[in-house]
Amino acid sequence: MTQPKASPRRAAQRAIGTFPRWPVYLVGALPGVWTFWLAVSDQLGADPVKTLEHMLGLWALRFLIASLAVTPLRRLGGPNLVRFRRALGLLTFFYACAHLLTWVVLDRGPDMAAILGDIVKRPYITLGMVTFAILVPLAWTSNARAIKRMGGAAWQRLHRWVYLAAVLAIAHYLLSLKSWTLEPLAYAAAVAALLLFRVFSSVRGNRPPKPVETG
Amino acid sequence: AEPLAFDKGPFGTTEPLTPKKDVTTYNNFYEFGTDKGDPASYAGKLKTSPWSVAIDGLVAKPATLALDDILKLAPLEERIYRLRCVEGWSMVIPWIGFPLSALLARVEPLGSAKFVAFETLVRPSEMPxxxxxxxxxxxxxxxxxxxxxxxxxxxxxxxxxxGETLPNQNGAPLRLVVPWKYGFKSIKSIVRVSLVERQPPTSWNMQNPREYGFYSNVNPAVDHPRWSQATERRIGEGGLFAPRRPTLPFNGYGEQVASLYAGMDLKTYF
Structure with missing residues (x-):
């Protein structure tokens, strides 16, 4: 028996394969631009700095989770969105940059002595900075040239550091809060589920076929 | 909110007031939700009339007083106080109220009473x-x-x-204000006041004793274990680009209250 050629699933995957990547960057940037607009036009409530900082950090985490979801989604029979994964990863990095900049410039002053003191003394800030430090080389090598230069295996080894970044990002988030509510715990559960998926699939040893393109 | 008659009280400040909109929409009142906007969104359903406060424990004349009787205990005054939240932000709020001492005098604390314990309403049907x-x-x-x-x-x-009765999200109809302590000490919507001999359990201290002490005096020299308390952001003061300001010991009320803690190590009794 052969698969019917025009199955809706295949058609959808073909559409994904030809869909351009730039709209992902554009749409992904919108919440940041919109939040920044609300902040400068004094529509972010009583403490706009805190809200802006918090929103940008949350978007970084959301895009990080989205990029981690690409592989499990494909393996569980969903569409293959791997050609958009680089965009999701780079959006994570852009939002992390904006989040860090908001903290340094708008929240802390920028009072460099206080900032350095915070990085050393405050575990949640230390964790945030380590997370950011991990994201830098990942973003730097998120291009075809870097993959070619490094070789696929080395590149993939480097990019597995994203798993640690995700764990640290969650720890950074939880430790910054006065009390844990449903929302942060839901993000933590999402990251835990996406990482456990990888643990179990590597234990079972059925590695997926190499993706056509990685990002 | 209804208009209130009041006199000008002592301990004022010339600092600009935090806009009413911010005072009434940016609140920590976890009975209505953990988001700063939740109290303003959900506190409207709270029924604050009738309201009474039970005053009991080590007192000569325990009583359950209706709000109207409490309002007759002392003339209302305006007190313009700084409020410093443990989270690192602050406001300047024109409160209307009367000294807690007037209520305590009414029930005549016994000599054995050393502490005062307060409780907020529990009413899940009106407090999501x-x-x-x-x-x-x-x-x-x-x-x-x-x-x-x-x-x-x-x-x-x-x-x-x-100039008006408290909005529900700010702790209607009756709340404590202790301006030299972090905001969470200033308990809202009080239903019970007990005079006791031993230091009573307090909510944030029960939740995390390492991070929230019983005293919780505003102190820039003692950091919260997870963040610095050296500076604060004054709400409503220039929005996105306003710099932080230094936090003052006892929130600037050291002249009045520092003597209460003479000889105490404020790092131990934080």
Whole structure:
């Protein structure tokens, strides 16, 4: 028996394969631009700095989770969105940059002595900075040239550091809060589920076929 | 909110007031939810009339007083106080209230009374933060003061702000205001006041004793274990580009209250 050629699933995957990547960057940037607009036009409530900082950090985490979801989604029979994964990863990095900049410039002053003191003394800030430090080389090598230069295996080894970044990002988030509510715990559960998926699939040893393109 | 009659009180400040819109929409009142906007969104359903406060424990004349009788205990005054939240932000709020000492005098504390314990209303049907699986605090919300702190003239029970009765999200109809302590000490919507001999359990201290002490005096020299308390952001002061300002010991009320803690190590008793 052969698969019917025009199955809706295949058609959808073909559409994904030809869909351009730039709209992902554009749409992904919108919440940041919109939040920044609300902040400068004094529509972010009583403490706009805190809200802006918090929103940008949350978007970084959301895009990080989205990029981690690409592989499990494909393996569980969903569409293959791997050609958009680089965009999701780079959006994570852009939002992390904006989040860090908001903290340094708008929240802390920028009072460099206080900032350095915070990085050393405050575990949640230390964790945030380590997370950011991990994201830098990942973003730097998120291009075809870097993959070619490094070789696929080395590149993939480097990019597995994203798993640690995700764990640290969650720890950074939880430790910054006065009390844990449903929302942060839901993000933590999402990251835990996406990482456990990888643990179990590597234990079972059925590695997926190499993706056509990685990002 | 209804208009209130009041006199100008002492301990004022010339600092600009935090806009009423911010005072009434940016609140920590976990009984209505953990988001700063939740209290303003959900506190409207709270029924604050009739309201009574039970005053019991080590007192000669325990009583359950209706709000109207409490309002007759002392003339209402306006107290313009700085409020410093443990999270690192601050406001300047024109409260209307009267000294807590007037209420305590009414019930005649016994010599054995050393502390005052306070409790907030528990009414899940009107307080959505008290419903559901996941709740950040044990209810009722509890707070406490040493008796001398409670009797201090700066310590008031507030029934209004900005010339009107308290909006529900700010702790209607009756709340504590202790301006030299972090905001969470200033318990809202009080239903019970007990004079006790031993230091009473308090909500945030129960939730995390390492991070929230019983005293919780505003102190830039003692950091919260997870963040610095050296500076604060004044809400409503220039929005996105306003710099932080230094936090003052005892929130700037050291002249009035530092003597209460003479000889105490404020790093130990944080």
């Amino acid at each position: 933060g008290q419903r559901g699986f996941f709740q950040p605090l044990d209810w009722p919300y509890r707070e406490g003061l040493r008796l001398d702190e409670a009797m201090h003239p700066l310590t008031i029970l507030a029934v209004g702000l900005y």
